[in-house]
Amino acid sequence: MHHRQRRTSLRTSRSGLAASLAALAALALACGVRGPASPTAPDVEVVCPADATACGGVRGALRLVGSRPADDPLPLGRAVVFLRGEPAPKRPAPVLRLVADGFEGPLHAVGPTEGISVENHSGLHHRLFWIEDGKRVSVELAAGASAVIGVPREGLARIYCELHPEEHVTVFASPSPHFQTVDFGGSYRLDAVGPGTWTLEIWSQTIDGPIRPIEIEAGKVADEDIWIDPSLARNR
DSSP: OOOOOOOOOHHHHHHHHHHTHHHHHHHHHHHTOOOOOOOOOOSSOSSOOSOGGGOEEEEEEEEEOSOOOTTSOOOOOEEEEEEEOSOOOOBOOOEEEEETTEESSSEEEEOSBSOEEEEEOSSSOEEEEEEETTEEEEEEEOTTOEEEEOOOSSEEEEEEESSOTTOEEEEEEOSSSOEEEEETTOEEEEEEEOSEEEEEEEEESSOEEEEEEEEEOTTOEEEOOEEEOGGGOOOO
8 A cells, every 4th residue: 555654743633623614614504504513412321221222323324515627536535424422431442453565444433442452463563653642652563563552532643654654544533432434425324322412523534523413312213414515625
């Protein structure tokens, strides 16, 4: 895999997320949806009981509207659809694998967690680095070894390899355990969601921010398509 290396700090990434909210407000108006509202905590805890009927869910698709000139394409890549509500407790570190041709996939999404466990199955030695609390942190990762890398409570972490500059990965930390990565034009489904009012949100390299508040009811799955106008997307 060959990708251009970008050494972006978490602080820069977070400011980019904030700057994009204005573009998302214009997106909401263009698509005829309600503007974003402050998230409201769900009526029950995020983790649902064994009885699935006490929980609800939401499903839909990422649909594109508008158009761009044929000679000016804008690849939107993959996105993360997630819900925002009451902060959830952190969970054990999920696993991210390094294989022969680099990280498994350019984008990984995780829920609230203390970090992400990188396992080296590549057969090569790696020197990984990332930005944590505004400081560069690095770790030597021998073949067959693993290491836990800190990720923010919410937002972006980008992990690079100093020895193999073409190898890097973006990790998006969702504020809740309800998230899914999806291609633009693809569908998503979030299950086991506690009843109450949540905010449906999206993140990608080109478009991110709140879409609209949604109501989750026990025993029901809400249908919520997300309409994106690619002409409003920012350059990556």
